[in-house]
Amino acid sequence: RKEVEQDPGPFNVPEGATVAFNCTYSNSASQSFFWYRQDCRKEPKLLMSVYSSGNEDGRFTAQLNRASQYISLLIRDSKLSDSATYLCVVKAAGNKLTFGGGTRVLVKP
Amino acid sequence: ETGVTQSPTHLIKTRGQQVTLRCSSQSGHNTVSWYQQALGQGPQFIFQYYREEENGRGNFPPRFSGLQFPNYSSELNVNALELDDSALYLCASSLGTSPDTQYFGPGTRLTVL
Numbered sequence: 001r002k003e004v005e006q007d008p009g010p011f012n013v014p015e016g017a018t019v020a021f022n023c024t025y026s027n028s029a030s031q032s033f034f035w036y037r038q039d040c041r042k043e044p045k046l047l048m049s050v051y052s053s054g055n056e057d058g059r060f061t062a063q064l065n066r067a068s069q070y071i072s073l074l075i076r077d078s079k080l081s082d083s084a085t086y087l088c089v090v091k092a093a094g095n096k097l098t099f100g101g102g103t104r105v106l107v108k109p
Numbered sequence: 110e111t112g113v114t115q116s117p118t119h120l121i122k123t124r125g126q127q128v129t130l131r132c133s134s135q136s137g138h139n140t141v142s143w144y145q146q147a148l149g150q151g152p153q154f155i156f157q158y159y160r161e162e163e164n165g166r167g168n169f170p171p172r173f174s175g176l177q178f179p180n181y182s183s184e185l186n187v188n189a190l191e192l193d194d195s196a197l198y199l200c201a202s203s204l205g206t207s208p209d210t211q212y213f214g215p216g217t218r219l220t221v222l
Contacts, residue, residue: 004151032209043111043199043213044152087151095142095165097201097211099151 001026004090006100013078013107020074021103023088032091033064033071037084038102044087047073078107111135113202113214121220122190130185130217134202140164141183142211143175146197158183187219195221 006023013019025033033050048055050062050071061074075082088100112135122128134141140159144152154167158177172188181202187194197218201211 006151008149034209043215045111045213046210049209091209095140095157095159096154096167097142097144097152098154099144101149101151 002101003027003098004088004100006088006103008101009104009106011103011105013075013082013105015078015080015107015109017078018074018076019078019105020072021086021105022070022072023100023103024068024070025088025090025098026069027090027092027098028069030069030090030092033062034089034091034097035060035062035071035073036087036089036099038087039084044099047086075105078105080107080109083107111202111212111214113200113212115198115200115214115217117217118215119218119220121222123222124190124192126190126221127186127188128190128219130187130198130200130219131182132185132200132202132214133182134200135212138202138204138212139181140203140205141177141181142201142203143183143185144199144201145169145194146199146216147193148196152199155185190221192221195219 035047036044037047038044085102142157143155146152156166197216203211
């Protein structure tokens with residue numbers, strides 16, 4: 001079983017719609033959680049950290065469920081520029097970031 | 110831009126050859142982590158360097174090795190290249206060994222024929 005698992009998609013989303021997807025992690029000792037965004041053939045960039053209480057950044061909302069060991073990302077009012085691969089990232093104690101395989105989102109006019 | 114640079118941007122090698130990839134960290138950052146990202150996969154942690162010493166390693170064989178220099182720039186060396194080593198190699202710089210935020214460079218795309 002992979003340490004961090006994501007639905008690879010693609011999620012085809014009409015412009016203006018809402019899309020949500022999850023990521024599950026296997027290490028119950030995981031301490032920090034993030035969503036990164038990666039555009040085609042580019043490097044990953046931090047989108048947002050995920051806190052236990054849930055957090056929102058503009059149109060993006062992230063949730064953490066420690067009991068069920070999953071995190072989620074919701075994108076409201078999708079823009080064409082939101083088309084990207086969204087990487088779920090988990091960090092246990094220490095220095096290693098563990099990435100999921102990514103969820104591809106395609107926003108269409 | 111993150112201020113993290115990598116060279117070269119693209120590289121083509123043949124099986125059995127050796128390769129050296131380079132990374133310059135963001136100013137003030139003393140830690141460099143290296144990742145391998147195969148096509149369609151997420152990045153996989155190779156190792157981390159802190160103050161010129163290896164500080165953690167992922168599930169990669171010894172033919173993957175590295176260096177960090179006093180100016181905190183870093184090299185990734187891969188010996189005896191295999192076809193499966195074809196990937197995007199990313200370095201990420203950070204301040205400290207267990208940061209929440211790492212800043213990625215643009216990567217080096219390695220193709221092994």
